[in-house]
Amino acid sequence: MIKRILVPLDFSSYTETAIQTACRYAKFHQAEVTGMVILDVPGIEHSIGPVPLGGEEYAKRLETHKLKQAQKHIQMLLERFRIYCEKAKVKHREAEFQGSPSSSIVEEALFYDVVIMGLRTFFQFGDSNEPGKTLDHVLAHCETPIYGVPGTFNEPNWEKQDLHVLVGYDGSQLSITAMKRFIRMAPIDKIHIKLLMSHFDEATAKGVLQKAEAYLQACGVKKIEKAWTPQPIIEAVEETHGKWADIFVVGAHSKKGLFDFMVGSLTKWLIKHGQKPVFIGQQ
Structure with missing residues (x-):
């Protein structure tokens, strides 16, 4: 069971999917969702670039203008988040931060059960x-599980069909941790x-x-398949098993960069x- 979900917000379709x-998971667990916005002050300062001699006053005015513009965008993000949560009748709160987006997410994630965010992120300030x-930076340092979502994806309706979950497993502590952390979040009686x-x-x-399999059965999972392949894991997923899956569950070493061999x-x-959700259980 999970009680707190963190959703970092940016202006992209990935954030829409994340919300x-x-x-959906908050309603299932009666959990709270926090919409997190970050005023990327370092990014704004970097976007101004080198200041020529005598241009300090102009640079200061430009920075002030960009900060106000970013603040306006942040409030729009929070409003969209608030409206969606209220329509979904989900308990929610809002949190505003200043600084590096990746560092802010890593620090705040310590107090949450899972971070749900896009497989692509657009926190940087500017027109890019x-x-x-x-x-990448969050995965390299965050110990909280990350549920990465694509820009567009319709997860199966749990009430009407099973949620197909493919676990990349090799018996290592890394893959065991990922599987166990996903089970805490999953709708047990709705997954295959x-x-x-x-x-x-x-x-x-x-x-x-x-x-x-024995662990999953003890957790109450009813539908379990075991699949062995002599192929490299990526080839097996790409050619055969990936088409079946709605969600992937895999592992990653936090604080060791990307990533361990095989899994x-x-x-x-x-x-x-980046086509389907990926639950990444950190270790």
Whole structure:
């Protein structure tokens, strides 16, 4: 069970998906959603660029103008978040921060059960349409699970059909942690889990997968599949198993950069592919 969900807000379709997803899980768990906005002061200062001799006063006025503009955008974001949560009848709150977006998210995430944010982020100030590096930085330092969402995605209606969850599993502490953290959040009686393991030896893989299956059964999961493949994990997901999944569950090492061998390489590939939600259980 989860009680607090953090949603960092930016002006993108990814944030729209994140808010929708957060509200759905909040209703299921009777949890609270926090919409987080960040006034990127360092980014605004950087956007002004070098100040020529005698241009200090102009630069100061420009910075003040950009700060006011950013504040206006922030209030618009909060209003959109508030309206959606009220329509969904979800308990919510708003939080405003100043500073680096990635650092602010990492620090605030310590007090939440999960962070739901876009697989692409657009926190940077200015007119650039290119995604920023905030997610990479958050993953490198945040110990709270991250639920990354694409820009457009319609998650299955839990009341009408199962939620297909593909777990990239290798028996490591990393993959076990990711699986256990997802189970805390998942609608247990609505999910169909497939445990996928890439290994050269089928007998070894089956033994490892059986232990994971036993844990999931103890947690109340009714629909569980075990899948072994001798293929590299990314090839197996791309060619066969990825089409089946609605959500991917994988692991990542926080404070060690991106990422560990095998499961970590799958994590990087899924984020880059960016078509379906990815639950990333940090360790």
